[in-house]
Amino acid sequence: MNDSAYRVETTSRLAQWRIDNLAACTYRKSDPFTVGKWNWHLSLEKNRTLFIKLYPEISNSTRDNPPIASFIIRVISFVGNRQALVHPEIKDKQIKNNDDFVWAIEVPLTGKFIIDLEFLDLKTASPEGGEPCSIWAEGYTQKQSNATALASLSRMLSEGIHTDIVINASNGSIGAHRAILAARSPVFRSMFSHDLKEKELSTINIADMSIESCQAFLNYIYGNIQNEDFLTHRLALLQAADKYDISDLKEACHESLLEDIDTKNVLERLQNASLYQLPNLKTSCMRYLVKFGKIFDIRDEFNTFLQCADRELIAEIFHEVLGTWKGF
Template identity: 25%
Template sequence: MADTWCDVFPFKDTELSSHLLAQLNVLRQERILTDVLLCTDHWEIPCHRSILVSSSPYFRAMFCSNFLESNQSRVDLKGISPDVLVGIVDYVYTGSVTITMDIVLPLMQAASMLHYDRLCEACSLFLQRQLSPDNCLSMIRLSDILHCKSLKERAKEMAVRCFSDVAATEDFRELSLPELMHYLEDDRLCAEEEQVFETLLAWIHHDPFSRRGAIHDLFTKVRLRYIHPTYLFQFIANDPLVQSSTLCTEIIESMRRLMLSVSTKCSRALKPLWTAPRRYTCRQTLVVVGGRKNNEQTSREALLYDERTQRWQWLAKLPLRLYKAAYVCIHSILYVVGGLSLCMASGDSSVSAAVYTLSLKTNQWRTAEPMLRPRYAHQSVSYLHFIFVLGGIGVDKRICESLERYNSMFNQWEAMAPVPTAVLHPAVAASDQKIFVFGGEDAMQNPVRLIQVYHISRNLWSSLETRTVKNVCAPAAVIEDKIYIVGGYTRRMIAYDTKANKFVKCENLKERRMHHSATVIDHKLYVTGGRFLNGQDAIEDSDCFECYDPKADAWMSKGSLPYKLFDHGSLPLVCVSNRPNPP
């Protein structure tokens, strides 16, 4: 068979460019065909004009235009030290350079001046590796001088991510007012709003004579809605600097009136402060607490779910075992309210009015003002700065019709208008100045087909009979204008549209579920644990962990809880994270 000849043989010598560069460097070192001297401080470096022109727009303009240097054999580069110039020339002929802390700044300045952009970026990468909370503000100023965008972005990222450490530096105290305002406006700032306020106070006190007039401008950058009312109205409102500003005191009084009116509608002047979103670093995270664990005993565990690692973290344990307590969160604090207090040693139990709180910042349980009336198997819900508790079973073992309200502004409980029809295990949610109580069961364990509505601002109840409601031991959760009722001895999930006053059918659960818990994080519904009826109508405990996306009307498994759990709390708690949020 005849050989097959190929007409075309594409060949590329991959080593030619590096070999050519190495040979040109040898020619330079031996002064062969060099035609220009780069000079600085009586130091002369022979080079090839064509190589310099090819490597930099700066030299191209110098040697290929009508500049004097285009015909000169010596070019004086003032302001560049000999060791820096040697490093740049070596870089041009070899593509390599050794960057150290001693040389990086003059090298970066020279590279910027001579338009060696990749060398300038290499210096920037070197400086980015040296970034720390102590020097990041200095690096930002340096990046402005050197016009280095990449260094500035990384340094600014560190400044907002490590705000607590950066705020303690001398550089921070020397920031100008516009610079400080720029930081306080940043959504990425990794700090709670209380710390933002304390930081601006420290900045003013560093130079009170010239800075105290800035208190109002700075105060408007604090997102007051996310500050605990006790801190706002007792600490901030009484601060001498704040009191010295009429505008600041007017803002606080407007906030106070808004909260007392139990309304989300505010004046045009206050609206930008009230509607400002949480900072990106204040992210909601799921916390699961209490309940019956593995059908053995009431759990003292509190778990936090890390969405990024998809792992559970153990928090501090509850001080005691509480059966059928109520769980609610407000102002980034978890409240465990009431319950049946169990003594494992004696086997005795007592109905509790106690309230325990947990802050993720301290990871310690504390006691708060107790309820007016002990109860367990009750419901709790938060709205603005209030916690409402209703129903349940009291000391007399009867279903409670009473409603209590906890005012976090004054740290006190008060009795409100009682529920018209006392029910156990209803689905409860708060939306648009109302508390909705769906279904539940009466003292004879018969389903109650009612929607009972409490009007918060008027302290009045109304009710509506409906055949659609038939839920017992089902949680409810709010996403925008819809209240989702999840299961309740059924697979059914329905959404009540509060604006249209109608129910909408949603994708069913996989099993008939009850005694589970549900909460909303980032506009998605998370359902944990509970009990379910299997194919043989036998009741089993569940470690199920699922997520419902209302936009797709679809369920997705999130894995499982560390153990089987029911009658527990599932809540969104806000924590400050210095890790960037996923896209």
């Protein structure tokens, strides 16, 4: 039998499997075909009764979050006049394995026929609980809306569209928008809600940031930061995130700083981990220095570090050293 006998033709929501001939006693399983987020199979089993099954290909995502399908399935026969057997519409049925949807057809079928499968909707369980979410409703429209909104915010910043506040960095100024800053930072919101000089003068002075770091900071707030700029200005962004209480930026910096600890930056990161209360970064720096013995590779730098580091931090380091070496 040629390979086309197992192939299912698809469009975005429609699948058709053409059967040229089916022996009296037989089993046939289609090649996988993709609709939505899943690969699917149709199978046929014919004895006295014809059983048609629909099920997703087994995978971790199928097991953890199986599809909830609404569909119409038909068998269209070409013997004599074109005739169709139509299964009652399936509504919001979770399909996890090959026993979850079985259609038993008692009517004898001979010659050529088509299994016509039209998906009306595909849903997955919501991560937050509650009602399942349609993958199509959440897909293109939401992504397109988000992308358009972010592009518009980016233009507002880059083109200075109706800016109403000026941010003065250490070596330059940038126009921004009160509403956006207030929405992203409770500190900014407080500034603009009370009779502070920032509200009166329509300026914010951030003298501890360069214009380049400040631009990266605003780009993050407006949803348009590039990864290269983020990596370049991580420490300045961490400081700004802590100062202006932008928790998602602080966490993004924290996660990023964990990824590339080395002998050149470990002491600076340890200091920042202590200063900005980043427990995972502090633990990772301690392990790198003590458990992996890198403290010996930067002995001179470490001695200099001890002369200016916070006393509590120094005590923690020596506690880690004693705890590690006790096991030797």
